Amino acid sequence: MNGTTSNGVKIANSGVQVQTQINPYTPRYADLLSRVNNFSIIESTLREGEQFANAFFDTATKIEIAKALDDFGVEYIELTSPAASEQSRQDCIAICQLGLKAKILTHIRCHMDDAKIAVETGVDGVDVVIGTSSYLREFSHGKDMAYISAKATEVINFVKSKGIEVRFSSEDSFRSDLVDLLSLYRQVDTLGVNRVGIADTVGCANPRQVYELVRTLRGVVSCDIECHFHNDTGCAIANSFAALEAGATHIDTSVLGIGERNGITPLGGLVARMYTADKDYIKSKYKLDKIRDVENLVANAVGIEVPFNNYITGYCAFTHKAGIHAKAILNNPSTYEILKPEDFGMTRYVSIGHRLTGWNAVKNRVEQLDLTLTDDQIKQITSKIKKLADIRPQSMEDVDTLLRDFHHAVISGDPSHVENVLSTPAVN
Template structure:
């Protein structure tokens, strides 16, 4: 109650009341039993509401708490008019099926909003968050790049990627998707971390296609190997052609981008040259472009044309290859 009173005095619009409910936290953190937690929670919530403020009540370590204790506590705070209850996978132990079952059960117990908070220790935070929404949760805690305690919590970008696949028009109307990369870059710079190469949407590999079989299909119809449209996020796809795995369709596209003209057989021939060099050493775009340009140049040398000559010591001398 003392903490709640101090918080109210700061002039906030609402308070989040949270306490650990698992046996681990009750024994080793605050030392309170469930009877005390329920009694005190009701007192604090009633006080906050008497001040005309919004209040959320959340358990901590919800998925290692006793289900009967948990539902009894939530039912009690819902009756006194809490605006929102929260469940938290504080240690990241929950599976998507566990999340769905708990949220679905809780949805039948309380009439208020349900917020969820998932840590990513076992790599399930995005899947758990999505299952919570399917089960009736109304709010998901996220952070930019998933930054948080230990492995962090549900990442904003990853959850948006999951949501936009299922409800594209709704998500596009509600969020400025083209600003996702900007905010992730800003946060990454501020906290001095790198955006993971395989980060959903904004990782530099997210819309990069390398294998020949993928590249051909992508060039024909991007939806063959892309469930997300990079244009929705203000981004573009990249078909990687400077690789030993490249296919001739990707090289053909690059030939056109360079403003050159080749037949399919010629493109296949220059593709073999690119792959051969890439087998020897890593190559960059400039290396592949150089091979393409040099090959194109040899195609347009006119056979049978007299070689240029110059005069040396009073005699005409044929110059090989124009040198």
Template sequence: MCGDRTVVNGSGATSTEKPAHQRTPYESVGDFLSNTNNFKIIESTLREGEQFANAFFDTETKIKIATALSDFGVEYIELTSPVASQQSRDDCEAICKLGLKAKILTHVRCTMEDAKIACDTGVDGVDLVIGTSSFLREHSHGKDMVAIEKAAIEVINYVKSRGIEVRFSSEDSFRSDLVDLLQLYRAVDRIGVNRVGVADTVGCATPRQVYDLVRTLRGVVSCDIEVHLHNDTGCAIANSHAALEAGATHIDTSVLGIGERNGITSLGGFMARMMVGSRDYVTSRYKLHKIKEIEDMVADAVQIVSEQLVIQSNFGISITSLLVAKLWLLLDWDDSLSTGRDWIRTLDRAPQLSQLEEDVATGRTAGGLVPSLASATATAPQWVDNMPKAAMHFHCAFTHKAGIHAKAILANPSTYEILKPEDYGLHRYVHFASRLTGWNAIKSRVEQLGLTMTDEQIKEVTAKIKQMADLRPIGLDDSDAMIRSYHLELQEA
């Protein structure tokens, strides 16, 4: 019979057996290195996703998202560094105590101080990271490759001594020197790191480049390989698949693809890609029917229109894509519409008014209610007229929120941007007001305000800003007020 095959079992009898699943033309070509049918997901919505321009996750929301992701079937959930703020540490400890099926990881700098705090939270694994490209070595941490390798070995050995899983990742891997990179990975592999990470931090890599680097690395290390791929040029999902074909074992994702700038590989989009060629593997491990529920949950948490971002994220959010932030104002219907129209008129005038351009670039426009505002579009008034709230548009591609990123961007934009915002008629926005804010970003803001403070004083006011940001979302006006108030206290003292 066509499609059947006769086999002989161990007792000598014959039987007719049909394949459990017919091959499709979309399945990957057989390759002994390929892991398209044997991969794990490291879900980073509660780490990378928290760097999304409009993200603020309180403890209850984090627990709901973590529980839903574990139920969906992801193998790992990655959380914001407990060093970022006290609330970040408390949340990390709380999620570790939930007893979820998914392993809990946290992502920290490759320093002993960060590693010790991370291990004390009760996580199952610690993800270490340090920049290895010339851009980041010069403008982020100032270490050469010898110092990086020494620090990596010291910190990895410490985490291992605590009986905790450890991953070591270079940051900006695709703009790093290949020889330096492979030497570093070989060194950490020798001492027993569980995984090494490859990061396309600026979203510059193509599938071919990802395949070549991962395949080369696969011949150098025996440990697992994780990839973290940004979506600045729309290649994140394709790059993730190419990495698996080359021998990667773990893929970083976030729900709706949210994250720093244009985000990373979206969970839903990646699942769609893998369902085409690895259906049996995917359906045996992940509850795909839960995807919509999780996406709606996250969309609501970051105050965006779910349906629009689902479409955009699963097909790649382009540089000029406009996401809609729902700003629920404590105004009645008429006031909301009036406010919204005023904002639209302000934006329409922005190209002609340098002060307004600067307000847009720094996020001061509209009282700091939105992270960044860009020029209005023809559809914007329709949103205002049809929604009982003010709806504004903002660009994410050039928004920087993470503390490490902000420090380097302020020194040299090329550290975390491969494209220039001015080429698109847009503005760069460095987020000065969140629990992820670093003291270097606040130092820059202090200088912009024309104030004088020592580094220690700036670190102290940064801690105050983080404390406030742990309690509620804050804007630039809030952080500026805290900076000015603190400076006044110093003057009076």
């Protein structure tokens, strides 16, 4: 008989099972609730990002960041509560008046005083939050679940009466009692909120926990589900992806992940992850070549460098060094790149001035320099590069000079000139 089992094993006529090759990055089945190719980004650099240790955004900088995020294509931009300070209120009004395509949200405590200030700024929506874990109920606001329920009803009804979006979120969701949490979400869903929110406020959750909670919540509420993940234990991006797989609809991000402590899901990191899940969807939604400009803008504003290993834009993100890697990359970039640098306005770089270099990578550079050398000659000069690199790293300028000198010696036709280049001792 012929056929294929559920795990990708092909059954031949003889009845012998033959394992077929399956791309491990390709989904093997569809999760009926998945929103991996249908989600929105709530960009919180101008709210969560203001809580970053180095952050101070004046009005002009906030406007510049908001415009850059809007140009990139995020669906929502979240701002610091206008109740935080008079300047925060003025900044909120100013950004609301820019006429951006993105919806403008502000994030407030579950308190009528905050809500009244927020709705007067012209925002498109208000994100309401209150702590629900035993830690926050005891050591932060000191209120019980009955108080939280009553206050949520009051604030939500007020915001809805103004005709703008409202999201209600628990804080410290993953350390909250599940029964309390689901009861509260069911209540606010019946009030007509646009979204309910889950917040991993201390970064303690793992992807399995996230999937289970979002999947459970999806069966309790009919509204959208927003997720906010802190990165204290390095799971923010993975948790965001798991949430979308389980049916979440909105993910909170910040540029470079800046925020309280180690921050939250980074915008670039989420985009990189989702690109591998559905490249065409991500390319159609966002101007991917703008991500570097947005990150440089925010990095300059808060006085930090973009990390060397940053998703997409780090200077090592598309740098290849090992000889076997370089050969494969030059033949077919997808051998060692799951992201296409050109889709993000980036370029790959094959490093050759080191002891791990291979002659194929050197050959590629020879061709870029429009030099004419045989494969045997390239292997000779590659050996020289490796010897020099055993003593000290060779810059691209060092390598280019050596290649040009060797090429000049070769075309001179004098073997002694060639030998002289190959035997020249390295300079310490």
